[in-house]
Amino acid sequence: MTETLYDPTGEFAPLRRAPLAKPASLAGLTIGLLDISKSRGDVFLDHLDQLLRDEGLTVKRYKKPTFTRPAPVDLLQDIASHCDVVVEGLAD
Amino acid sequence: MHLPEGLIAIVKQDCPTCVLVDPVLRHIEASGLPLTVYVQDEPDFPSTRQVVDDRSLEASYRLHIETVPTLIKVRDGQEQARVVGWERDEWRALTGLAALGGELPAYRPGCGSLAVQPGIAERLALKYGDFSIHSREVEVPTLSDSTEYCFERGWSDGLPVVPPTAERIYRMLQATTRAPGEVLGAMPPLLTACTVEKVAINAVMAGCKPEYLQAVLAAVEAALDPAFCLHGLLATTWFSGPMIVVNGPARKALGMNWAGNVLGQGNRANATIGRALQLTVRNVGGGKPQETDMSTFGHPGKLGFCFAEDEDTPWTTLAEDRGVSRERSAVTVFSADGPLGCADQKSRTPEALIYSLAGSLRGLNHVDMVNGADAVVVIGPEHGRVFDLAGWSKDDVTRALHAATHIKGVDLGMGTAPGAVAGSDAGLRAKFRPGGLTLVRAGGQAGMFSAIIPGWLVKGELGTDPVTREIRA
16 A cells, blocks of 8 residues: 655656766766676676776676665665766666 | 435444433434434444444534534435434424433433544545645655655655655644645745645654644744845855744743753754754755755754743843734744853853853854854853843843954954954954844753854845744634
8 A cells, every 4th residue: 555645845856756967978987887696697797897997997896695685785885885887787 | 415304313332322312213213203323333233224324434524523422403405403412302302302312311411423533533624525735646655664755755854754644734734724825935945836735744744743833834934034035044155044933922832942951952842843944945945955055064953943032031032122022922033053152150240241251252253253143142041140130131231242242453364364454453343233143041040151143144135134923823
């Protein structure tokens, strides 16, 4: 059962949140690659990792313990603390 | 609502008087009068033939039933008369049955109708009444925690808020006679129309009791007065935020604090009235930190800063000085930084205490700054006693503080060195503009202290002035 609340704001912004603006360039940024532990996701991310490094970019690798559950808070905090952008696969 | 012709009785099983009158209702029915019995709890309870299950309480709500049993006479679809509880003579008069209830006592009071139970009445009003909320509905996703969801939506000042549900908003709005759609003004920085309903929603979220709403509405109105310059105040890099001082009977009626820890935590009215104003600024106006609110530091009171004045002193009250008599309640909004303590446990004469307070005041903002921010000085009871025993009025103290806070031009050296400021001389500069010092009485009984609350650096016509608004229904 859902609960209904009433908007306390001036209702200027749409209810659906807009995604964050994408950076104009990756230069100087740290890119996190999050492996969600789906089969062969690592193969794809290894390739992406190499492509980014070939461009001279900084890459950090992360891995969720299992794709069946949300990422642990420690992992999310680690990524948020050290990365400017993150690439995350959502499914196969 | 369509009313059946004849007689209507509203009963519930969980009412000894209703149980008592059940044979009387059978008697009415047997006499041939058309009778419809509405039952609020147990449909099998009435022993009469024409029974309507009113467990939804819709009929009870629409008929404004406050007590059961209630007997109503209907003709041509219109209510002609009603009796409440069991009063034999009245029941006889209404039904025209002279021998009705002869075996019962002459009088038994009824019981409370389920339709007016706390918590139920609001739901019925929302379901069957003409009340509606105009703000956008927001569905909390299934299995989500509604308080967490309020954080995610960006509606919080950093502390948990009470989720604004229809029942809570309804209860809040019952505390004012003002229409939910009434516009109090344009709330900066987005200049959105700030309605009574939006304030009520934010008051719910702040944790206000409904009876606080009138004070919150007065505070929002005061803050929206152009003289207060809310836009600049919320956007400034300086520390200040709005501060509310409450005067009059509302202080006691709302259970506010003007005694120990008056500027601190622990009193619901103080804490949530101040918070409701700030949440309204944040949510309705969009004034958020690190966005339009560019304050370099802010201060803890920007979560909400509200207290009441101690009016049990020989001095006039703040609201009296500003044109609202003691018999009426008012809020006054100031721009305010966090409080600074002034300790003086030695002075026993007004002159000595003025020296101490003035010394603390001269250093505000910057020791070399003159004509800077206004300041509110909250005189604690033990400092106030020194002035009271000597017969010094608030005007006497204010005048003495102005006189004692002048600074010589040659002593001003900001940006260079004392005496090196171009054009400086030995002439005296006033630290505060005329009217720039406001004295308020509050605080705990022990401690020879006062609190100095500086305001925004930009005051007067170019910036902020205090604004007072009467609290009204």
